[in-house]
Each structure stands twice: as structure tokens, then as C-alpha cells.
Amino acid sequence: MFDPAAVIAGLPHLPGVYRMLNAAGEVLYVGKALDLRKRVTSYFQKSTGQSPRIQIMVSQVAGVEITVTRSEAEALLLENNLIKTLTPRYNILFRDDKSYPYLVLTGHSFPRLGFHRGSLEKQHRYFGPFPNAGALRESIQLLQKVFRIRTCEDTVYSNRSRPCLLHQIRRCTAPCVGLVSEAAYAEDVRSAELFLSGKEDEVAERLEARMNAASGRMGYEEAAVFRDQIAALRKVREKQFVSGEGEDTDIIAFGRSRGVACVNLAMVRGGRHLGDKNFYPRNADDCEPEQVIEAFMLQHYLQHSAPPHIVVGAKIAAQPLGDLLSERTGRRVQINARPGGARKAWLDMAERNAQLGAEQALGLQATGEARLAALRQALELPETAQRIECFDVSHTMGEATVASCVVYDRSAMQKSEYRRYNIQVRADDRSPSDLGAVERTQGAAHRAAAHDRSLRDSSSVERTQSAAHRAGIEPGDDYAALREALSRRYRKIVAGEGRVPDMVLIDGGKGQLGVASEVFAEVGMSEVTLVAVAKGEVRKPGQERLLSPGHGAPIALGKDHPALHLIQQIRDEAHRFAIQGHRARRGKARIGSTLERIAGIGAKRRQRLLARFGGLRGLLSASMDELAQVEGISRTLAQKIYHGLH
Numbered sequence: 012m013f014d015p016a017a018v019i020a021g022l023p024h025l026p027g028v029y030r031m032l033n034a035a036g037e038v039l040y041v042g043k044a045l046d047l048r049k050r051v052t053s054y055f056q057k058s059t060g061q062s063p064r065i066q067i068m069v070s071q072v073a074g075v076e077i078t079v080t081r082s083e084a085e086a087l088l089l090e091n092n093l094i095k096t097l098t099p100r101y102n103i104l105f106r107d108d109k110s111y112p113y114l115v116l117t118g119h120s121f122p123r124l125g126f127h128r129g130s131l132e133k134q135h136r137y138f139g140p141f142p143n144a145g146a147l148r149e150s151i152q153l154l155q156k157v158f159r160i161r162t163c164e165d166t167v168y169s170n171r172s173r174p175c176l177l178h179q180i181r182r183c184t185a186p187c188v189g190l191v192s193e194a195a196y197a198e199d200v201r202s203a204e205l206f207l208s209g210k211e212d213e214v215a216e217r218l219e220a221r222m223n224a225a226s227g228r229m230g231y232e233e234a235a236v237f238r239d240q241i242a243a244l245r246k247v248r249e250k251q252f253v254s255g256e257g258e259d260t261d262i263i264a265f266g267r268s269r270g271v272a273c274v275n276l277a278m279v280r281g282g283r284h285l286g287d288k289n290f291y292p293r294n295a296d297d298c299e300p301e302q303v304i305e306a307f308m309l310q311h312y313l314q315h316s317a318p319p320h321i322v323v324g325a326k327i328a329a330q331p332l333g334d335l336l337s338e339r340t341g342r343r344v345q346i347n348a349r350p351g352g353a354r355k356a357w358l359d360m361a362e363r364n365a366q367l368g369a370e371q372a373l374g375l376q377a378t379g380e381a382r383l384a385a386l387r388q389a390l391e392l393p394e395t396a397q398r399i400e401c402f403d404v405s406h407t408m409g410e411a412t413v414a415s416c417v418v419y420d421r422s423a424m425q426k427s428e429y430r431r432y433n434i435q436v437r438a439d440d441r442s443p444s445d446l447g448a449v450e451r452t453q454g455a456a457h458r459a460a461a462h463d464r465s466l467r468d469s470s471s472v473e474r475t476q477s478a479a480h481r482a483g484i485e486p487g488d489d490y491a492a493l494r495e496a497l498s499r500r501y502r503k504i505v506a507g508e509g510r511v512p513d514m515v516l517i518d519g520g521k522g523q524l525g526v527a528s529e530v531f532a533e534v535g536m537s538e539v540t541l542v543a544v545a546k547g548e549v550r551k552p553g554q555e556r557l558l559s560p561g562h563g564a565p566i567a568l569g570k571d572h573p574a575l576h577l578i579q580q581i582r583d584e585a586h587r588f589a590i591q592g593h594r595a596r597r598g599k600a601r602i603g604s605t606l607e608r609i610a611g612i613g614a615k616r617r618q619r620l621l622a623r624f625g626g627l628r629g630l631l632s633a634s635m636d637e638l639a640q641v642e643g644i645s646r647t648l649a650q651k652i653y654h655g656l657h
Contacts, residue, residue: 013074015055022051026080028042029050029077032074032075043083055069083328091309092313105306114126121196124155126151142276166629263275265362266367266368267300271373275365276290276361277364287361291372300325304325321344321345389566397422400515402518402527403588409436415586417429498534516585543558606620615643616643635649
């Protein structure tokens with residue numbers, strides 16, 4: 012039996028991190044404390060008004076572990092690292108998002124304006140981050156209209172012989188063919204930098220000075236260009252309804268609607284509002300706003316860079332968190348919980364958006380639960396049924412076959428659990444780029460089979476047979492592709508490597524349903540409900556028929572039935588995910604196969620060519636002289652490559 016008094020007696024009055032463990036040794040909760048003994052004691056005092064979530068957690072505690080730190084800021088950092096590593100069941104958790112996009116001005120003599128996501132390099136200048144790709148692309152289009160900076164990749168830029176369409180529609184000054192001097196282009200780039208830094212007045216003054224100078228030397232056409240730029244800049248400033256003092260600021264607000272919590276992050280860069288994004292935490296239904304905001308800041312800013320100013324909508328422990336962020340960014344980060352002026356207006360707007368986001372999420376959740384309840388009723392599923400997995404197969408006449416699996420659970424699509432399965436076809440029907448892969452797969456299968464015969468291990472034999480099967484299905488055989496995808500997924504799940512779904516949807520008809528039934532009987536999952544979604548003769552939305560081994564006749568729900576809407580949503584997502592994977596695989600195979608057909612081009616030379624010209628498109632636009640400049644490519648081989656590609 013767990014005795015909290017004995018554990019508490021051994022805890023020090025020092026800052027640090029504590030971990031609550033259950034009987035199996037799993038971490039239930041990770042927390043930080045300025046005084047470890049006082050904080051842990053508070054969990055086991057009957058008079059403490061704890062939330063239901065914490066009460067359930069405390070009832071499962073079988074042990075407490077601690078780590079003493081030198082300061083509260085160090086405890087904050089350790090707490091966040093442990094939460095990310097251990098993902099405790101009762102902590103407030105925010106889903107890790109992809110890195111935020113930045114707008115980049117490259118360090119070339121004629122800099123390129125572009126979209127960047129990933130690590131930042133010193134030779135380029137970056138602006139952002141932006142809350143989403145849409146906001147960034149809108150800014151790029153705006154800068155093109157006003158400052159006419161090139162956006163083309165270097166491979167295209169270095170191989171142009173005449174101006175492109177962007178020059179003709181006044182979105183670029185065509186430095187690729189020398190229609191603008193380096194000094195004039197540098198002036199445009201400098202104006203764009205000032206604009207992105209929030210110095211719009213200075214930009215307008217520079218443009219006006221250039222217009223007057225051009226007019227003074229009777230360059231009236233050039234002056235008209237600057238006049239149009241000033242007019243475009245004025246329109247931009249009129250549309251910018253949120254403006255500030257040229258500061259980079261993040262605004263974080265909290266909203267809640269009947270148990271659904273939402274954190275709104277708004278980004279202001281250079282005094283301009285770039286957009287916002289909503290985050291929906293787990294395990295935050297009964298938490299106070301300051302707890303949720305503090306958890307968000309820890310998990311967000313220890314992964315992404317923090318701006319100099321952060322405005323929050325709750326009274327959090329700003330001092331230790333500000334010190335920690337300042338130390339990590341190398342400059343002072345100020346956290347303000349009581350803003351005034353423009354920042355107060357930003358916070359009010361963010362709080363309205365957070366509340367609206369919570370209400371919208373609640374509405375979507377209610378709609379999803381209603382649709383799921385209708386599906387349970389229509390297909391006579393148990394009340395506990397929640398998890399649905401859906402499969403689809405995509406290919407082009409047998410080329411680059413890909414099967415997709417998407418997951419619907421907890422009334423939402425779970426994108427982190429999506430999976431794709433690359434399906435190999437027979438070697439004699441494939442492109443040259445795939446022959447080596449098939450030979451390697453077959454060789455591995457034969458070696459594994461010999462090893463299995465020596466060991467007499469039945470489970471290894473199954474894996475060998477699966478590898479051999481993956482190397483030999485007929486091109487365009489949707490049944491075989493579906494069989495392989497289902498077998499690969501559910502053999503692992505039966506072995507304990509995942510959750511068993513309540514229902515599996517198959518995009519197809521009786522044939523696909525028969526294949527799925529056979530696979531489920533083989534792997535021992537006959538109790539899972541199988542449903543095939545047949546599009547019908549007219550193949551129009553709303554005319555689908557549901558086929559299931561448990562129902563004799565096809566089920567027609569009607570185009571307005573909420574259960575059918577849920578099935579269509581999941582089926583369409585599986586279709587999108589499969590097509591996306593198929594197109595990527597097909598494009599990759601075609602790039603490789605085009606070069607592999609040319610004699611004398613091995614893996615290293617192919618890699619050098621693609622790296623030098625940025626892909627097949629750049630390679631196609633290269634001349635013989637440019638090809639001959641690549642390491643390992645002679646003049647004779649360059650001619651052979653050029654003629655082979657054209």
C-alpha cells in the first residue's frame with residue numbers, strides 16, 4: 012500500500028520536478044514546484060479542492076519520484092522536457108505542430124523572395140514566423156505587387172532567356188535577363204525589408220524620393236512605376252486594421268465553452284497582425300486559464316522562438332518563465348498580463364477568437380458525436396464503438412500503387428495515426444527505376460526464407476512470405492494491393508502493436524469486402540465490423556450503398572442521413588491521402604527512371620545532377636555546357652544526357 016506520509020517526509024524544501032507513478036511504474040503526471048514538499052503534500056490533503064481529473068489521478072498514485080533543480084526556471088525546462096518525452100496521461104498536452112513558415116529574402120546579388128520552413132541559415136534574412144502558410148503566401152503576393160521582387164527558384168532564374176509572365180503582369184522586374192540594374196533591385200529589396208519591419212512611413216518616403224528623382228530627369232515612365240507602388244502601398248496600409256509600434260509581439264488568450272478549451276495565438280510582426288491560430292489542449296477541461304496558458308507557453312516556446320513581447324490573458328508566473336525564455340533566445344523576453352493601449356486591443360480580439368474557437372469546436376464535436384450515434388444505430392454497432400479505420404488504393408494503370416489507412420477516433424480524424432503502404436508490383440511490368448528495388452526485395456526474401464528454414468520459426472516464415480508477396484502482385488490488381496495493406500496493418504495490431512478498431516471501412520464493392528473478410532479471418536479479427544462503401548452505378552455523392560457481411564442486402568441510408576455524411580468524410584479523407592502518396596511516389600519514380608535509362612549514369616552522378624539543378628525540371632532546362640560543368644560529367648557524357656532527356 013502506498014503511504015503518502017512516508018514519501019512526503021523524505022521530500023526537501025527545494026525547487027524541482029515531481030513525477031506521480033502508478034502501480035505499473037507508468038508516469039501519470041509531471042509537475043514543477045518551488046517547494047517540492049509543500050507542493051506534493053497539497054495533493055494528499057483532504058481539505059484541498061481538487062478537480063475531478065486530479066482526484067482520479069491521485070487515487071492511482073503508487074509512488075512519487077523527484078528531481079531537485081537549482082531554480083524554478085530550470086524546473087520549468089525539465090518539466091516541459093519530461094512532458095514531451097513521457098506524455099503523461101493527466102498533464103495538459105498540446106499537439107506538436109509542424110515548424111512555422113518564414114518569409115525569406117535570400118543572400119544572392121539579386122535576392123529571391125520565398126517561402127521557407129525549417130532551419131534558418133545565416134546568409135539569408137528571415138521574417139516571421141507566420142501562423143500558417145496561407146498568411147505567408149498572401150504576404151508574398153502583396154510584396155510582389157508593391158516591390159516586384161523575383162520569386163523563382165535559382166535553377167529557373169539562371170536559365171531564363173526572356174522575361175516570364177510575372178514580368179508582363181508587373182510582378183517582377185526581370186533581373187534574370189538584365190532588365191533592372193543591381194543597384195535599383197537592391198533599392199526594392201531594401202524597401203521590402205523596411206516594410207516587413209513595420210517601417211511603412213520610411214518606405215513611402217523612399218519611393219516618393221525615387222519618383223521625384225525619375226521625374227526630374229524626365230524619366231516619366233519610371234516615375235509612373237514608383238507612383239503605382241506608392242498607391243499600392245497606401246491600399247495595403249488602409250487594409251491593415253491592426254497596427255502597432257513596429258514591435259514583434261505574440262498574444263495568447265484562453266476561451267472555454269462547456270468543457271472545450273481553446274488557446275488562441277495571434278502573431279504581430281513589425282506592427283502588423285499576420286494572423287492567428289487556435290490550439291485545443293487535452294486534459295484541460297477542468298483547468299484554470301492560467302494553468303492552460305502556462306502549459307501552452309512552455310510547450311510552444313521551448314520548441315519555437317519567442318518574440319521580445321508576449322501578451323497573455325491570465326495572471327501567470329511571468330518572472331521565472333520570462334527568465335527562461337530570455338535565456339534560451341539570448342535577448343530579453345517580456346511577458347505582460349496587464350496590457351494597455353494597442354496591446355489591450357490585440358488581447359481583446361484574441362480572447363474573442365479563442366471563445367469563438369471553443370464554441371466552434373464544441374459544435375463540431377456535437378455534430379461528430381451525433382453522426383457517430385446515427386452510424387451506430389444504422390449498422391447496429393455497440394454503444395462503445397468509436398474508432399473507425401478506412402482503406403483506399405490509388406495508382407495510375409498499376410504504376411506507383413499506394414494504399415492508405417486513415418483513422419477516425421474521439422469524434423475527429425486522427426492525422427498522427429494515418430499510414431501509407433507502398434505496394435510493389437511484378438518486376439517485368441515495372442519501370443527501370445523499380446527493377447533494382449524488386450531484385451533487392453526478392454533477394455532479401457530468399458535469404459530470409461533460408462534463415463527461417465534453419466530456425467523453424469513460423470512467425471518469421473510469415474514475415475518472409477509477406478515480403479515475397481510485396482515483390483510480386485500484378486499491376487493494377489486492387490484486390491491484391493488491398494490484401495497486402497490489410498495484412499501488414501492488422502498482423503501488427505494482433506501482435507499488440509496498436510489498437511483494434513471498432514469498424515473498418517473499405518472504399519469498394521463486394522470484391523474488396525470479400526478480400527477484407529478473408530484477411531480478417533486469417534489474422535483472427537472476425538469480431539471487427541467490416542463495411543464496404545460502394546459508389547453505385549451513377550457514382551454520385553448520396554447514392555452510396557453500404558455492404559457488410561452481417562447484412563444480407565445493401566444498406567441505403569439516404570443522401571441527408573448523418574451517418575452517411577460521416578462515412579463520406581472518412582472515405583474522402585482516405586481517398587485524398589492515398590492520391591497524395593501515389594502522386595509523390597510516381598513523381599519520384601519518373602525522375603529516377605528518366606536518368607537511369609541513360610548509359611553511364613550511376614547513383615552518384617544522378618545525385619550530383621539532381622542536386623546541381625534542383626530536380627528534373629531544372630535538369631531539363633540545362634544546356635550541354637552546364638551539364639559538362641558537373642563533377643564527373645565529361646563533354647561526351649553531357650551530350651548523351653542532353654539527347655537522352657530531350
